[in-house]
Amino acid sequence: MRDVCVVGVGxxxxxxxxxxxxxxxxxxxxxxxxxxxxxxxxxxxxxGCMSSGLFVGQEHIGALMADYLGMQGLPALRVESACAxxxxxxxxxxxxxxxxISDIVMAAGVEKMTDCSGDDATFALATAADQEYEVFHGxxxxxxxxxxxxxxxxxxxxTREMLSAVSVKNHKNGAKNPVAQYPFEIKPEQVxxxxxxxxPLHILDCSPITDGAAAVIVTTQEVAKKLAKPYxxxxxxxxxxxxxxxxxxxxxxxxxxxxLAAERALKMxxxxxxDVQFAEVHDCFTIAEIVxxxxxxxxxxxxxxxxxxxGETALDGKFPVNSSGGLxxxxxxxxxxxxxxxxxxxxxxxxxxxNGRQISGSLKIGMAQNMGGxxxxxxxxxxxxx
Amino acid sequence: MRDVCVVGVGxxxxxxxxxxxxxxxxxxxxxxxxxxxxxxxxxxxxxGCMSSGLFVGQEHIGALMADYLGMQGLPALRVESACAxxxxxxxxxxxxxxxxISDIVMAAGVEKMTDCSGDDATFALATAADQEYEVFHGxxxxxxxxxxxxxxxxxxxxTREMLSAVSVKNHKNGAKNPVAQYPFEIKPEQVxxxxxxxxPLHILDCSPITDGAAAVIVTTQEVAKKLAKPYxxxxxxxxxxxxxxxxxxxxxxxxxxxxLAAERALKMxxxxxxDVQFAEVHDCFTIAEIVxxxxxxxxxxxxxxxxxxxGETALDGKFPVNSSGGLxxxxxxxxxxxxxxxxxxxxxxxxxxxNGRQISGSLKIGMAQNMGGxxxxxxxxxxxxx
Numbered sequence: 001m002r003d004v005c006v007v008g009v010g011x012x013x014x015x016x017x018x019x020x021x022x023x024x025x026x027x028x029x030x031x032x033x034x035x036x037x038x039x040x041x042x043x044x045x046x047x048g049c050m051s052s053g054l055f056v057g058q059e060h061i062g063a064l065m066a067d068y069l070g071m072q073g074l075p076a077l078r079v080e081s082a083c084a085x086x087x088x089x090x091x092x093x094x095x096x097x098x099x100x101i102s103d104i105v106m107a108a109g110v111e112k113m114t115d116c117s118g119d120d121a122t123f124a125l126a127t128a129a130d131q132e133y134e135v136f137h138g139x140x141x142x143x144x145x146x147x148x149x150x151x152x153x154x155x156x157x158x159t160r161e162m163l164s165a166v167s168v169k170n171h172k173n174g175a176k177n178p179v180a181q182y183p184f185e186i187k188p189e190q191v192x193x194x195x196x197x198x199x200p201l202h203i204l205d206c207s208p209i210t211d212g213a214a215a216v217i218v219t220t221q222e223v224a225k226k227l228a229k230p231y232x233x234x235x236x237x238x239x240x241x242x243x244x245x246x247x248x249x250x251x252x253x254x255x256x257x258x259x260l261a262a263e264r265a266l267k268m269x270x271x272x273x274x275d276v277q278f279a280e281v282h283d284c285f286t287i288a289e290i291v292x293x294x295x296x297x298x299x300x301x302x303x304x305x306x307x308x309x310x311g312e313t314a315l316d317g318k319f320p321v322n323s324s325g326g327l328x329x330x331x332x333x334x335x336x337x338x339x340x341x342x343x344x345x346x347x348x349x350x351x352x353x354x355n356g357r358q359i360s361g362s363l364k365i366g367m368a369q370n371m372g373g374x375x376x377x378x379x380x381x382x383x384x385x386x
Numbered sequence: 387m388r389d390v391c392v393v394g395v396g397x398x399x400x401x402x403x404x405x406x407x408x409x410x411x412x413x414x415x416x417x418x419x420x421x422x423x424x425x426x427x428x429x430x431x432x433x434g435c436m437s438s439g440l441f442v443g444q445e446h447i448g449a450l451m452a453d454y455l456g457m458q459g460l461p462a463l464r465v466e467s468a469c470a471x472x473x474x475x476x477x478x479x480x481x482x483x484x485x486x487i488s489d490i491v492m493a494a495g496v497e498k499m500t501d502c503s504g505d506d507a508t509f510a511l512a513t514a515a516d517q518e519y520e521v522f523h524g525x526x527x528x529x530x531x532x533x534x535x536x537x538x539x540x541x542x543x544x545t546r547e548m549l550s551a552v553s554v555k556n557h558k559n560g561a562k563n564p565v566a567q568y569p570f571e572i573k574p575e576q577v578x579x580x581x582x583x584x585x586p587l588h589i590l591d592c593s594p595i596t597d598g599a600a601a602v603i604v605t606t607q608e609v610a611k612k613l614a615k616p617y618x619x620x621x622x623x624x625x626x627x628x629x630x631x632x633x634x635x636x637x638x639x640x641x642x643x644x645x646l647a648a649e650r651a652l653k654m655x656x657x658x659x660x661d662v663q664f665a666e667v668h669d670c671f672t673i674a675e676i677v678x679x680x681x682x683x684x685x686x687x688x689x690x691x692x693x694x695x696x697g698e699t700a701l702d703g704k705f706p707v708n709s710s711g712g713l714x715x716x717x718x719x720x721x722x723x724x725x726x727x728x729x730x731x732x733x734x735x736x737x738x739x740x741n742g743r744q745i746s747g748s749l750k751i752g753m754a755q756n757m758g759g760x761x762x763x764x765x766x767x768x769x770x771x772x
């Protein structure tokens with residue numbers, strides 16, 4: 001296996017982007033990544049996208065995006081793992097470069113979610129859950145995560161204030177991110193008083209519906225050095241799955257797919273969880289960030305909520321989480337999210353995070369954790385400064 | 387890069403399978419491939435599936451299938467390239483095994499197409515074309531391939547009889563395939579007299595709508611030898627794309643994505659097209675088989691139609707094409723088709739084709755060519771007897 005690096009990154013505008021189509025959002029991000037990296041060609045393209053068929057009536061996204069990038073002929077493939085598609089696109093690019101088959105691969109993610117009605121978007125997102133055992137009976141994602149939140153509160157004493165602290169922290173970080181959909185700060189009492197979606201989750205516990213794309217250039221260290229642009233090393237990539245339906249899991253206060261993905265990524269990287277200095281974590285709901293930090297061993301079970309409340313995961317805390325603003329503030333175009341996490345880790349490790357969002361101190365190792373559905377799939381990458 | 391082999395194959399029932407769901411079809415094929423190969427575990431799973439979101443309201447297919455196979459935890463990913471998703475699943479498994487990251491990977495494909503209405507299925511399939519420049523204006527696949535057929539007939543003198551000969555040949559082969567959806571022979575005059583769908587294509591020029599799944603076990607030669615089961619080597623894998631919309635291609639009498647995919651696969655295999663002795667080719671419409679044989683250099687432009695009429699591509703011809711029955715007779719569950727092509731090449735190269743479908747002579751090299759949409763993506767594999 002060859003060493004693998006990320007040498008350029010790009011993001012489109014994120015938010016309710018009425019004037020740009022699925023393909024245009026992708027091209028915006030892709031061209032930035034290409035220009036940012038200085039590569040003169042691509043060998044292959046992976047596009048993470050969850051449900052373009054249901055959102056905008058378009059499948060066959062790999063070929064379409066190669067076409068609209070002006071690169072007809074390029075091997076191109078869409079990968080789908082619900083909201084973990086972006087991280088999986090990076091993983092496939094990693095594997096392809098590691099294998100020696102290709103030297104320069106673009107991993108991108110895109111989703112255009114606001115072109116259909118709210119009901120239709122809710123249905124499209126629900127297809128990431130078990131259609132026969134959950135969705136058919138009326139379950140949607142806020143409801144599934146609400147059950148996880150209640151179980152976690154019951155078992156560990158996690159509180160409303162801890163959930164709110166996740167949202168407040170991520171908005172504080174996102175306020176410094178130029179591409180964030182909601183780049184403003186909020187207060188804990190605003191979260192607690194916002195509209196109830198599925199008890200105990202209020203609307204400010206939930207990540208939004210977003211249009212957007214992100215892209216990174218994955219290549220060998222040899223090519224990265226020649227390009228003479230800032231780059232980072234990808235030390236490890238791990239993926240894992242779990243039962244689709246919550247009812248079929250032994251414990252809904254932990255996310256086993258993330259545990260497995262993190263263990264596998266760390267093993268490949270020859271690192272331990274204690275080597276990781278900061279992380280982008282899949283905070284689709286506030287409770288998810290807490291559960292994930294515990295599932296990956298960054299905190300003991302029941303300790304991530306209190307730690308968040310104490311400011312440990314803030315930008316200036318001892319373990320910054322979601323310096324980008326996370327899904328909550330930056331937005332969550334589902335197939336793009338996992339790639340945007342890599343973009344943030346790249347920026348932090350190369351000292352390029354904008355507007356005072358740079359984590360202080362000497363950063364060496366960062367982690368990105370992306371997740372599908374209620375945690376039936378997860379993918380983790382461990383990255384190191386070059 | 388490590389050597390890559392296919393060591394076990396499995397297929398579910400193909401057809402209008404009312405009693406089996408998407409997940410059950412997959413499990414049927416997957417368990418056969420596992421039993422057939424003798425592997426005691428998997429390291430990873432790829433599932434090709436075009437549009438389960440539109441067909442049955444279910445995305446997140448990778449994790450779901452790992453779950454229903456009883457392998458929660460397994461890294462699992464869906465790949466999508468319209469009707470080329472199956473071939474792409476095999477390609478990703480090939481890359482992962484070649485890279486050294488995994489030793490035993492399942493590549494599967496599945497589609498459940500008959501659970502929605504005919505109108506809905508037509509819409510779902512149309513999402514493989516360019517939504518903004520083709521589908522919005524009413525184009526569907528029979529219409530797009532009809533344009534290609536007219537152009538080919540005009541340029542090369544391809545005739546109704548040549549198109550019919552493709553269908554007659556593939557039904558003759560499919561009549562010997564126990565999993566074929568339409569395992570019966572037809573006569574040329576039946577094709578010509580069947581219902582017109584989009585001039586010049588009659589319904590017997592078109593592949594059907596099918597429920598079905600297929601799976602293969604991809605591994606290293608070392609593991610394959612230890613398992614002591616029949617196996618074949620995968621010498622080369624190539625993928626290519628082209629403009630999505632027919633109107634944006636220079637020439638619609640050829641499929642450039644297939645040309646590129648075949649060239650790349652042959653280059654990796656260190657073989658020439660003349661080394662290939664038989665092929666599974668993506669005959670979604672009769673005209674497609676003719677165009678593809680020419681696009682990959684198996685016949686000169688304009689010569690594949692006359693060759694088919696002369697019986698050259700028959701089971702006992704000098705270059706047998708679609709010994710399985712092809713998409714036309716075997717059926718076309720879009721995401722599964724590319725994997726089923728590998729199943730057929732495996733059976734032919736290991737001397738296991740059923741019911742007198744075995745190609746005579748000493749077979750060494752076979753090819754499988756899978757295609758998405760009207761040819762915007764294609765993937766080719768070159769396989770060799772072990």
